[in-house]
Amino acid sequence: MKHNKEFLKRIFETIELSSLRMTQKRERILESLLALDRPVSASALRDLAGLPETDLVTVYRTLEAFEGIGIIQKIPLEEMGCLYELTETNDHYHHFVCRECHRTERLDLCLEDELGARAEKLGFTEVSHLMEVYGVCGECKPETD
Amino acid sequence: MKHNKEFLKRIFETIELSSLRMTQKRERILESLLALDRPVSASALRDLAGLPETDLVTVYRTLEAFEGIGIIQKIPLEEMGCLYELTETNDHYHHFVCRECHRTERLDLCLEDELGARAEKLGFTEVSHLMEVYGVCGECKPETD
DNA sequence: TTGAGTGCAAAGCTTTTGCAGTTTC
DNA sequence: GAAACTGCAAAAGCTTTGCACTCAA
Numbered sequence: 001m002k003h004n005k006e007f008l009k010r011i012f013e014t015i016e017l018s019s020l021r022m023t024q025k026r027e028r029i030l031e032s033l034l035a036l037d038r039p040v041s042a043s044a045l046r047d048l049a050g051l052p053e054t055d056l057v058t059v060y061r062t063l064e065a066f067e068g069i070g071i072i073q074k075i076p077l078e079e080m081g082c083l084y085e086l087t088e089t090n091d092h093y094h095h096f097v098c099r100e101c102h103r104t105e106r107l108d109l110c111l112e113d114e115l116g117a118r119a120e121k122l123g124f125t126e127v128s129h130l131m132e133v134y135g136v137c138g139e140c141k142p143e144t145d
Numbered sequence: 146m147k148h149n150k151e152f153l154k155r156i157f158e159t160i161e162l163s164s165l166r167m168t169q170k171r172e173r174i175l176e177s178l179l180a181l182d183r184p185v186s187a188s189a190l191r192d193l194a195g196l197p198e199t200d201l202v203t204v205y206r207t208l209e210a211f212e213g214i215g216i217i218q219k220i221p222l223e224e225m226g227c228l229y230e231l232t233e234t235n236d237h238y239h240h241f242v243c244r245e246c247h248r249t250e251r252l253d254l255c256l257e258d259e260l261g262a263r264a265e266k267l268g269f270t271e272v273s274h275l276m277e278v279y280g281v282c283g284e285c286k287p288e289t290d
Numbered sequence: 291t292t293g294a295g296t297g298c299a300a301a302g303c304t305t306t307t308g309c310a311g312t313t314t315c
Numbered sequence: 316g317a318a319a320c321t322g323c324a325a326a327a328g329c330t331t332t333g334c335a336c337t338c339a340a
Contacts (some may be wrong), residue, residue, distance in 0.1 A: 021294055021339055042329085055297050060330065062295090076221060078273075080305085081329055096264050105267050107260075115252075115278050119241050122250050123283030128223075131276045133260050138268030166314050166319055187304080200322050205305060207320090225330085226304055295338070306327070313320070 007088060008034070011071055014089050018069045025054055029062050030086075039075045039083030039095065039104050077102065078134045094131040100140035107133060152233060153179070156216055159234050163214045170199055174207050175231075184220045184228030184240065184249050222247065223279045239276040245285035252278060 011034075015022065032049040033040075040048065046059045063084050066072040070090040075083040078099060087093060094107040111131065119127040156179075160167065177194040178185075185193065191204045208229050211217040215235040220228040223244060232238060239252040256276065264272040 019294080023295060023339070025296080056329090057298085057331080058296055064331095065295090076275075078275075080327095096267055096269055098269070099271075107263070109256075109259075109263075111254075111256075111276075114254075118252070118254075119278050119280050122241055123286070124241055124243070124278070124280030125286050126244075127278060127280035129276070129278040130221075130223075131256075131274070133264050133269070133272060133274040135264050135269030135272040141268075141270055164319080168314075168320065170321085201304090202306080202323085203321055209306095210320095225302095291340100293339095296336080298334095298336105300332085302331070303329095304327105307325085309323095311321085311323105314318090315316105 010089050011086065014069050014071055020065055020069065025049075025051060025058060026062050026065075029059065030066075033072075033084075033086040037086070039073075039085035039097075039102075041081060041083055041102070045084065075104070075132060076130065094133075096133045096135065096137075098137035098140055099134050100136055103137050103139070107131070155234050156231065159214050159216055165210050165214065170194075170196060170203060171207050171210075174204065175211075178217075178229075178231040182231070184218075184230035184242075184247075186226060186228055186247070190229065220249070220277060221275065239278075241278045241280065241282075243282035243285055244279050245281055248282050248284070252276070 011030075015030075020026075028049040028051055029045060032045060036048060042059045042063060043056060045063075046052065046054055046056060049059075051059075063072055066086075067074065067084075071086060073085050073087045073092045075085060075095060075097070077083065077097065083097075083102060083104070085093070092110075094110060096105040096107055098104070109131075112129065115129050116127050156175075160175075165171075173194040173196055174190060177190060181193060187204045187208060188201060190208075191197065191199060191201060194204075196204075208217055211231075212219065212229075216231060218230050218232045218237045220230060220240060220242070222228065222242065228242075228247060228249070230238070237255075239255060241250040241252055243249070257274065260274045261272050
């Protein structure tokens with residue numbers, strides 16, 4: 001699912017309205033995220049952006065900055081680390097994630113309202129939620145049959 | 146929700162059937178998990194078990210061993226680390242987790258079948274899933290109104 | 291020119307690993 | 316007595332922090 005114009009427009013608007021500065025590195029990172037259109041790890045993103053010399057710290061800070069303005073979503077892996085994905089401003093997605101290669105498929109389902117309502121009933125505020133499905137994808141699955 | 150006899154029976158059966166050895170430390174850890182009946186961190190568990198002198202490595206290895214026989218579930222926190230909880234053999238729960246104090250409430254809802262079916266349709270095998278709700282609980286919520 | 295971004299080095303944290311010594315069954 | 320458990324020390328791994336320097340607007 002490639003990004004449509006509306007999506008791009010909102011991303012750029014959000015950045016404009018923020019106090020973030022668009023450096024070359026950030027442009028490359030943003031471009032890669034846009035082109036990729038799926039979650040990646042910080043270090044994979046550095047490579048994909050063609051910035052192998054750039055310190056990972058910079059990538060992390062960029063992702064943190066983007067997350068701060070609501071255009072990046074963090075997806076935890078089962079074992080360790082996480083993936084980062086460009087999202088509609090302050091929206092989010094859920095995924096099927098391959099344990100082996102970290103390939104993801106978007107999950108077209110979100111229980112936000114349901115969970116939010118239940119959480120509030122229990123006295124929770126500032127509610128967010130996590131829902132990810134892990135498995136071994138077709139390409140990683142050993143042919144043992 | 147305190148554990149019923151059936152639950153206890155299954156836990157002990159599972160341990161008996163395993164190759165695990167029941168040492169004093171493990172007994173204390175298991176007792177604490179049973180008494181507590183909610184998720185805790187490894188280090189909190191060590192304290193609750195009255196084993197402040199015991200190396201955390203031992204707690205982690207015990208949890209790992211228990212997880213291996215399917216009686217422990219790991220619940221990831223939003224930021225870092227995770228909580229551990231005794232569960233019905235190879236069953237699992239979802240939770241509302243307080244970001245501040247890590248207090249949890251069990252969420253009586255699981256999309257296992259739905260998600261499993263969708264995952265398989267996408268070619269994923271050995272599917273598991275994560276669903277946790279994070280927020281600030283009533284006790285931790287600042288009285289700003 | 292001033293606040294923001296970057297690099298380097300180092301720390302932070304939970305969790306894991308290796309190995310030698312100890313204990314359980 | 317063999318297999319499992321424990322402790323100590325150290326590593327692992329991703330992510331964060333501090334500080335000085337550079338750069339974008």
